[in-house]
Amino acid sequence: MKGPRKRKFRHRKQFPELNHLRIALVGQPNVGKSVIFNNWTGLGAIVSNYPGTTVEILEGTVYLSYRDVYSPRWHPGIKDWQPTEEDEFQQDDRPFRRDRPGRRQHGRGIGKHFRKWALKDFDETIEGLQLDIVDLPGSYTIVSPSTEDEKVTLRYLQQDTPDVIVNVVDATNLPRNLLLTIALLEFNIPMVVCLNQVDLARRMGIEIDEKKLEMLLGVPVIPTVAIHGTNLKLLLRTAAKSGAYKGVRPNPRRFLFPNGIEAKLRRLEQRLSQMQLCPMNLPLRILSQQLLEEYAQCAACIESSLESEEALNLVKTIRTEIEKEFDEDIVLVLGEKRKQYAIYLTEQVQQGKGKRVPLTEKISAILTDRVFGLPIALLVLIGSLLIMFAAGAIFDATVGEFWEAFINPTAQYLITTYVPSVIVQVILYYGLVLGIQAWLFIAVPFVATFYIILSILEDTGYMARIAFLLDAFMHRLGLHGRAIIPLLTGMGCNVPAVLGTRILSTRRERLIAGFLVVLVPCSAQLAVILGTVGLYASIFFAFLILAIVFGIIIGLGALLQHTLPGASHGLVMEIPPLRTPRLKPTLKKTWLRFREFVYIALPLIIIGGAVLGLLLYFPTPDFSYLYMVSLWAAPLVVGWLGLPAETAAAFVYGILRKELTVELLVILANGPINTFMTPRQMFVFALITTIYIPCIATIAVLFREYRWKYTLILATSTVILAFFLGGVANFIMLGLGFP
Amino acid sequence: MTTYQCPMCGRKFEKAQATGCAGCMMARACGAIACPNCGYEFPAVPEEA
Known part of the structure; x- marks a missing residue:
């Protein structure tokens, strides 16, 4: 019995120009490119960074085997696409000889006589070809790429010019995927469309006529189920043919813009x-x-x-x-x-x-509707703030009363009785007792509730819908796409929001977003607004402050957009389906966000409270260091802003962390804030705290991202703006008769 | 392999693809992860969780 032939692919000698093809897998994220790549190349992939970038691309090699070439299935859709007489290779109409099943099963060699015959065959010419497969990063668009992944995809298509593009398309979301296909057709590169996940589409009740799509696009379309490997060999073979027969490449139908x-x-x-x-x-x-x-x-x-x-x-x-x-x-x-x-x-x-149509899709359509979407989003925002306010009020009425009535007096008695040193007494009382009280009444009801709501909004899929709606709304102001995301992130914390501006592709966009992000009230600032004005003055005042701040953001954004030259880039989003949030991931997310308030904010508040206590009592309680500072700051704080002189210290503390301001007010008031400040003063105080200088962590990341000059401009301008608006609000409210 | 889905833009990605940690003082210790597509930062709770 003859052993296996060592050299199977002799035809490569005769057609040396056909011995090597480069196939690029291009598609949007999560469409199954990597599954196809792994199926074709196995485990032999080489992962490398694309030159000059940190984006990884996968490369692998596959040799078209006897079985790959002579697989009996032939996609009918490409039957019209055959070589013509002018082409180098002639199509042989003789049917494939299937009378030798033994050889086919073993897949070894194709026999001397058979080879002679098969050399003329269309399929034969691609047998044994070396195919270098490149899995390019997922890209939503290549017309105006904005992410590093999209830029790499475009650069690869431009500079490395593959022989064939395999455009992987998700059959369950055809319109969005075809946007990329339309752009790819503009490249003068043979292309095959892989219509993936057809099984899933069918289960969703979507039937796609791939032959008609083939006709409309002018390139072969192969339906596949990549995770099961269905039709992947056919896809590979069609891609190889598309590359090999450059002279007879199909005629892609390019998209023509209408209306002139x-x-x-x-x-x-x-x-x-x-x-x-x-x-x-x-x-x-x-x-x-x-x-x-x-x-x-x-x-x-x-x-x-x-x-x-x-x-x-x-x-x-x-x-x-x-x-x-x-x-x-x-x-x-x-x-x-x-x-x-x-x-x-x-x-x-x-x-x-x-x-x-599932109910969730009907709800989703209403939530993202151009007319109803924004009012619903506004109601959700107001509802979220009301829930936070209610949580704060309930906490204050129950735990707060208990703390004031029992914990505070007991702790005061124990400290004065058992601790002889006045310094230690002050440190323990102001740092530990009042510090923990202040932290408890701000962090737990307001911040924790905010994070629970945020996690629920994320897990239900509504957060993506808010971004979608805001994108459409802000577009009218000239702010759009990616710049929206850092603004929404800023509602949680400004630090990741500033870091998030890195994703913006131009310096102009980054500058605008950086400026606006620090004005967005973070969870701590929301706690300040609701914990002072909301709880002790009026919830309408709290909404008024938010309206003023968001008005400034929108106005400033529009102004910067028209002042700074350049353009903004859009963001392609994948709206996730609506779903019921699950308790465990929601609580886990809440804790992962909230733990910063335990590990970082709580020690800071305790230390801050102790230092403030010392400043209040030394050198003498009647003429303390804080009193001296207050005298110095009195013209601005008392004269212009109409606030108690001691609040100057709270403003300084607020640079460390925003929630420290209101917590120090609790310490200064030695009880509820309304015994220390009037509603007008609370309004002015919360307005300034929301706008003025970002916290130290935000300043640090701003310095890192934008350098000192921009950071200085930003910090100074927010301080000037905050104190100016605070003064104006003070005089308006005094004029309206607020005490 | 652990995958995450961005709650903001719907992008599915692996931890190695996440961006935003470089330069942060809390790098990789904060329990958060940033989406490579839109930059949104969210707690690193895997999609399967």
Whole structure:
């Protein structure tokens, strides 16, 4: 019996140009690219950083085996796409010889005579090819990439130009996925569309006519179920054929913009083609769209040309024309047209969007509705604040009363009786007793409740819907996309929000977002507002403060957006389905956020309370250090702001942590704050605390992210703004008769 | 492999892909994780939990 042939793929000698192909897997995140990659390449993947970036790309090699090539299944959709007579290879119509099952089963060699015959065969030419598979990072868009992953994908397509693109598409979410497909068709690279998760789509009641999609896109479409390996060999074979038969590549049907945009775009393309630039191997059509959308990175490509001024003027003219015609930002106009085309394609090929629409989808549609969405979001925000307020009020009425009536007097008695030293008495009483009391009444009812609500909003999937709605709303003010996320993060804590601005692609966006983020009231500032004004003055005052702050954010955002040159980039989101939050993950998330208030804030409050007690009692209780500081700060604090002089110390403490301000008020008042301040004073105090200088941790990250100059400008301007507004509020309220 | 889903933009990712820890004083000790797509920071509770 003959042993296995050592050299199986002799035809490669005869067609040396066909011995190697590079296939790039491109798709949006979570569509199954990695599953396909692993199925094809096994465990032999090489993980490497793309040059100059930290983005990892996976590379693996696969040789098309006898079985891969002669798998009996043949996708009918690509039958029309065959080589013509002009091509190098002729199609042999003879049927595949299946009378030798033994050989097929073993998959060894194909026999001398059979080879001679099969060399003419279409399939035969790809047998034994070395296919280098590259798994590119998930990208929502490549027209105006904003994340590092998207930039790497675009750079790879431009500079490394694969022989074939396999565009992996999620069949359960066709419109969003087709947005990328439409852009990929612009590249002059053979492409195969992999329609993945068709089983899941079918279970959801979605039937997709892949042949029709193939016809509409002009490239082969292979339905697959990657996790089960269904049709993955067929996909590989089709991809290899697409690459091998460059002369007979299918005719991709490119998307043409409607309403006269197309003509303008072609005018620009034509002008760019005359300039003979674009050394980056970027299709002119993509470049034109990037220029119109003010995508910063393509500017260098244009500016290097001597005729750049003229081209940029043309870009500006076309942009103005389109924006004037549609009365909207060009990013929105072009994005909307692409979206409409993706929806049109989906409607053409998708038969039935599920037999019945689940209730959660109906609710989701209402929550993200253009008309009802924002009022509902506003109600949710007000409801959340009311829940926090109610928690604070209940806590104050129960635990607070108990603490005032029992713990405080007992602790005071024990300390004065058993501790002889006055210094230690002051430290213990102000640090431990009043410190813990202050922490308990701010951290537990307000901050913990806020984090529970935040976790619930996240786990239900509503947080993503708020971001979606805000994106649409803020877009009108010129603030959109990624800049929204740090603002929402800032509601929890400003530190991660400032760090979150890193994700913004331009310095301009980062500067704007950085400025606005520090104005967003964090959970601690919300506690200050609700714990002072809300609890002891009026909840309406608390809402008024929030309205003022958000008004400033919106106004300042619009002003900065129009002052600083450049453009903002959108964010592609995947709205998660609505679901019931589970108790354990929700509580775990709450604790992971809240523990900072236990490990960091509590010791700080105890130390701060002790130091404040010492400042109140020494050198003498009547003429203490705090009194001296108060005298110094009196013109501003008492004269302009109308506050008790001692609150100056609270403002200084607030730089450490915002909640320290109200906690020190509790210590200064030696009981409820309303015995120390009037409602007007509480309002002014909470307004200033919400706006003035960010806390020390935020200043540290601002310094790290933006350097000292911007940090200094930001800190100074917020202090000036806060004290100015505080004074104005004080005089207005005095004029209105508030004591 | 432990995967996380961003509650803000819906992106699923692995811990190695998370960004935002570099330069933070609490780096990798705060129990939080930042989404590589939108930058939103949230407690690192895996999707399966």
